[in-house]
Amino acid sequence: MKLKLATVALGAVMAAAPAMADLVVPNLSYRTGPYGANGTQYADGFNDYFTLLNERDGGIGGERVRTPECETAYNTEKGVECYEATKGSGALVYNPLSTGITYQLIPKVAADKIPLYTPGYGRTSAKNGKIFEWVFNAPANYWDGASVAIKYLLDQNGGSLEGKKIALVYHNSAYGKEPIRTLQELGKKHGFTLTELPVDPPGQEQKSQWLQIRCDKPDYVLMWGWGVMNQTAIQEAANIRFPMENFIGTYWSGSEVDVKPVGAGANGYKALTFHGVGMDYPIYEDMKKHVIDPGKASQGGQFVGSVLYSRGMYAAVVIAEAIAKAQELAGTPQITAAQLRDGFEALDITPERLAELGLPDFGPEIKMSCDNHGGSGMARLQQWDASAGKWTLITDFTQPDQDVLDPLILEDSEAYAKEAGISPRC
């Protein structure tokens, strides 16, 4: 029976083997499980942008783009299965939207020579392109986000956080632990005390953490949450009447699905972001004409314009630009994954280029090089307006504190290089 299963499965895999002519950008998405509500919007944005390119421009450089989807359920084992299932199909780049899966894939993509693009998530120290040759995390990473949030709080407090108490509520996983080291360093620099409150995934149970917040009365709460943990935390914060304007979520804790369930109680909640939100961008005219109205939108286009949809679209924009750059460098529209890495390293998305794409002031300038795989790291803050039901941007793009971050990135990436036996390039 096992053998029979195996033969049928083999048949299924064989039948799925695609024509190799297109540009293949696998979409390792998740639309099920405790993170499905968030993952599904991101995946839609990602798909729709490539659909737009295919419908409007006939692809990139005349080559159509395919985004075969594979469900990971935010689970690392399924992520590995998806990676193995798709990498043989000529996959050019991976964007798994999971820090756990990213950690799995970092050594694998280096061996298979396929770029890994992890905007705003993944391993922060992958910014150091000398050691992480195949990983890119522009425009911003976790540590950038932590630093931008602290900078914002400094501005709010007249430049000093001396004696303030900041609590970090985090997803007890690689993802949630990422910012701790940076926040500790920043705490030393600016004199605030940091309380770390881990929440075990998936995070529907946070009573004790918020009880502690109620007792400690921190001045600010930062959150590194994802999926169902976000809604729960915001609900708990509302329950204990924690002032929402002092509650700041990371990039991944600031979407409509996180705040809407809490209703009016979530009003004033803030979150980091590295791109614009809403449908006031010219690109949506094309999107409507070529993708939504003809009924080609992923899942019927029910989430167009949401925060996570915009983020998925933004990731697709950067990948598409890198593909175009790689085609230009290689002189052929049929690029390989290795050529795409060169495209990423030569990538320069200027504000003018963004405006050309129909996304003026949507994201920060992205300029990558051989040693900088993380761009500028600029991020901004947005605030939830519960009565209007939308996010408003409240700051401009802010530079993170690179004096603190650069040594940390160097230290962490060198530790990895030593463990994995990598000698720096460039």
Place this chain on the structure above:
Amino acid sequence: MFYREAGDFKTSYRDDGQTFPIKLDRWGYYAILAVAFLVVPLVIDSYWANAVLVPFLIYAIAAIGLNILTGYAGQVSLGTGGFMAVGAYAVYKLMVAFPGVPIVIHILLAGAITAVVGMLFGLPSLRIKGFYLAVATLAAQFFLVWLFNKVPWFYNYSASGQINAPERTMFGWAVTGPATTASAKYLICLSFAVGLAWVARNLTRGSVGRKWMAIRDMDIAAEIIGVNPLTAKLSAFAVSSFFVGIAGALLFSVYLGAAEASEAFGINKSFLVLFMIIIGGLGSIFGSFAGAAFLVLLPVFLKNVLVAQFGWPTDLAAHIELMIVGALIVFFLIVEPHGLARLWALTKEKLRLWPFPH
């Protein structure tokens, strides 16, 4: 007609007591081993290794381990995930601390460390039984995962609490790390699975296994006929944890390459392995393999059929897949509450009489 004992004469007790008393079974077993060791490594690709066979073999080892404890010795355990984490973190610390030592030795040592930890958490089993023991092992599960999250020494103070397997070789072949070939991954897991299954089979039919089964069937009676419950229960915990620890070590080092305690070794893993032995069959080595195959291969197979073959949306396929697997579990347990192993045994019984059933 073909599958029968008649004509297969045994001239010694040794022959009589062998694992596969019927010739056809024996040949089948040797043929499967020959194909698994000699043919599969030549044709395997990385998808088949990483998505299908390696997880199947690793979960089979874990299932054998839990089966020794639960199926043979009757001690219910919900701590499998935690013990796998012990194996994974032990092998990680050993790999990083002693890079020159062959990885197989590290994996075996990781199993031994897990055995010690397992014995420690097995101590309450001398006093508490059944559901209460399940809760005590559940505590082990949560405590161990918490420990590996909390104490940075275990993950060498990395910023994210992730552990990464560096490249280590065996006979000059990489078996961990990204450069590992599909066949090397597969062969190392296969060798461990076959070796450990052989050990388990021989332990369970010898005096040690008989003591475990005596304890399982009725502990007071076992004590009266001279089985020491202390040694029997603790040895069951030790051997079981040894197996589970090796499974955890392989899962981290060979299969995943990177892991974090709460994601890779959470309570779900304990349940998964427990379901494997319940579906496969308690107290059966074959059942451990069958259960692992059922729960590892079926989802992958369904996914390939539903998404690649029928072109369904991935989320719909994922939900349907859960429903199909769930329905099949219910179906199998109604049809045969003793699991796939019993179903297999019944098939063999019928085959012996075929085509003249009475």
